Amino acid sequence: MLYGYHVRNILKPDPKEVEKRYRVAVKEVKVASVLFDKEEDAKRLEVEIKAGGKFELLAKKRIDAGEAKGSVEGQYVKFGTLSPEAAKAVSNMKKGEVSPLIRIGKQFSLVKLAAIRYPKEKTARAQAEKEALQAKRVAALKAYSDGLRKKYVKIDRKLFDTIDYEAAEPGFEKLRADRRVLAAVKGEKPVTVGDLTSALEKKFFHGAEQAAGGKKLNRRKDQVLEEILNRRVTIKEAKLQKLDRTKYFKGKTAENSNGILFGAFVKKVIVPDVKVGEEELKSYYQAHIGDYTFPEMVRIDSLAFSDRKNAEDAIVKLRTGADFQWLRENADGQADPARGKNLLEFRGQLLDTTTLPDGVTKAVSGTEAGGYSLHADPGNAYYVLALRERIPSRPIPLESVKGEMEKKVFAEKLQRVLRDWEEKLRKASDVKIYATGKKLDRIVTPLAK
Template sequence: MKFKSRVSLSLLSLLLYASLAMAADTQLGSVAPGAAPAPVNSGVKPAAETTSGNSAAPSPAVAEAPAPKPDTVTIRLNAPLLSPKFSSTPLAVVNDDIITFEDLKSAIGMIHSGMGTEQAAPKKNFADVLKRLVNVRLMVQEARNIGLDKDEQIKPAMDEFKKQLLRDTLLNEQVKDIAADEKDVARIARERSMEWRLKSLVVGQLSTVKAFEAEIKAGNPFDKVYDSFVSDGRGKKGGNVEEFIARDAIDPTMLVALEKLKVGDTGKPVAIEKGYVIYRVEEIRTKDDPKMVEQVRQELTSQRRVAALKKFNDSLVKKYVKMKKLYKTLDYENKKIPFEKLLKDNRVIAEIQGEKPLTVADFSDAVSAKFFHGVKRAIESKKVNKEKDAILEEILSGIVIDKEARLRRIDQTEEYHNKVKSKEDTLLFGQFMQKVVVPEVTITRDETKAYYTEHAKDFISPASYLLDAIAFYSPEKAEEAVNKLRTGTDFKWYKANAEGQDSISTRYEAFFEGNPVALDELPAKMKQALSGSAKGDYRPFVDGTIGYVLAVVDYQAPAPLPYETVEGVIREKVSYMKLNDNIESWSTKLRKASEVTVYADFTQQEKP
């Protein structure tokens, strides 16, 4: 069957080796049509050929000749990497432990990533990935050989993993087909990506707002009234009328009003720190933002799945649990009943079909664990009774979900066993690294200093700025201020006396607190505004309707970092390098003592 796959790297070239008997006349002589050739090198003479009930004598030449040595036939298989039909195809065998396509996909992070056979696979050196898989298998096998699988840290971790895997598998099965309604996704994404272009006026007094509104009610056009208020100084332009403003840059109170307005509508005046903003909607647009759409899709899908899981959980509780009236009478804040007494109370509060009943003592123990800072303090603060229903729901959910998973035999599936083995292998590899490989790694100061010398260009301090700023109600005002400051006006005096100032956004306050700020820490637009600046420069910066003057108080160019400053980082780098070397050494040693067969041939792997 021909696959439709157009996946980059999808046709992964493999060599599958098989010892096949060759029915060549030159080796075995003639074979009658329809007759099966004798197995080669089997140690058994060919059976006599039977036709219509008559036995034919075997050829003396074949019977007496020694069995020929079989040829090895190499078959190259073009296998789509992401096709599930090849998931179990072996790529390598490590002491009878098979590494499959599925293992390779898992290693490169493509399982459960939503990728189909038509999509592009990630750019990876698959030969290196497979080599690492082989090395890991060798170390895991060695970990078992030296008894690390009996380590006391492994069993409890595996028990918890198996328990959680059962639950996750069952719950995932309930929601795997649940997705967001695409109509809702499109609608909400559109709303969240809306941008507005506004014509706004900033005024200082409420009386001025009322005067503006009165003229509008009298029938005067908005533009005419706007221009008159600007010209006589009663108001100031509130930003660039040609600039669109994203919703995340708009005051939440104003945003609520904006979302209800249409183009041409005038919004209700919005109070700001130093007056009011009067505005009209000039234009509304939405951006095509695939990331926003995907974010909304995930949010809505999550909401629907949570609701479905709640419904499923409630159905299991109803199916398996019978609550006793005793539960409702439990009062953990009753001072007449010591909590210690409840920890020994074996009365049943819930009967669970086929399971151990839940007693007051069991429940009280869970309550105690919930308030690990002290249940007595929680009782005194009257927090326990408020939380007891939630604690009960958590307990019962765990019990009934575990029960349902076992009844559905999830723990007997191949997928479950593969995941358990994979987890155990991961833990064993970690133990082998921690107890065998890592202890052999040692680092000297001479080595770290040598690394510092060889990689000096990697240890350079980033460029940094010491900044100050003035915010204005409009970008035009900020441009005007920049021009004045560049002609010699004192910055501190201007900041104290300039008119039309606004408050610096809380998003930017940290950049102007008198501490050096690395260039990479600045927002992209601010970095762009400061590009090429030096000490003493002034640059305009616009954020929505607010204009800023950025004052470069000081500038530090990139410079080499002292060894003492980066010694810790270098030790980590050198340690990582030596650790990899040690891993490679162990892998080589284990490989020599093992039987490793690699079937995959990546030399003709399709390139993306």
């Protein structure tokens, strides 16, 4: 409680730390990659690229020849979803660079970094703020704890380093009875070798001797000594600061007591009567089927044009048999990616329709697989959308989500039962209401000010 009291006024995180954590969380990289089974094939490509060859052309040649798998059409992925090996390589790259050969398990990869972006995500920012505030408090507590240790404690490090719980001699029994002072605590009883030994013994359910045989005791002695000393110095400091007389202490004590009593009441009296039946689960499943449904997925290719006429002409040509790839390479009026940083690009990826821009979802909503549609974004571009595949939304099988649903249904029933108990207790108690509505507002508002 002393530590909580110390950081009670740290309420805002460091903005720089928030931004740092946020950017790590939302970072997306646009990468093109190829994966080889044979190291020699990958090395040949690496040599050709270092000699000045173009990654896209050389990699596509290997993919077409069946030597490699992958795609030269870059797509954005969350940086955090990359394999550790790829992430390490990409983190040191600049836009446009190709990685050195990356070993991933038994395979070998080369990656080109096309772009980096940091999308806006409210949830990620809120989490970054929460983590940054926690980190700020932890740092303050560490500094405070170190200060207390420096103020009150002196450890005999030479003695500490000689204690070997895994050696045959002097043995655990003798160390448990050892009264040599391991750490002096100013104004308090010292910590002895025996104190450390007894505390360490309590950490192992199957006994210290078995832990010694497993070479676990010496690894834990530092941690256990820290726990003993932290407990001693916090209690001493709390007494000196008269923490027990503060509003903070009294409020926390009452809060903890009430929480323990209420938790015990709920566990013993209410929870045993809350049951979830099979029919209830089925009813909940049907009522919330939208929450337990795989989203509709679509596979789209796109062309971006600077004006509507060229886009509409392209659709006419496609519907009369023109080859999509040929149009990508030859059609006039296509938007220049270098001039429109917000251009959309779809290269045959399978996409969740709920994540697509509204205009794209609307444009393909009435299109059958193999069809073409127009998505207009005036001032930016006009898109020809080729719908390659549509996978309809479908319910997730009940059995797959049964465990998750049971927890939700139980929680909801428990809340209803608690509300019923609340109403019963109100009726059984002498509750007087002195003010409601506007009268209550007139009383509370001046106090709030």
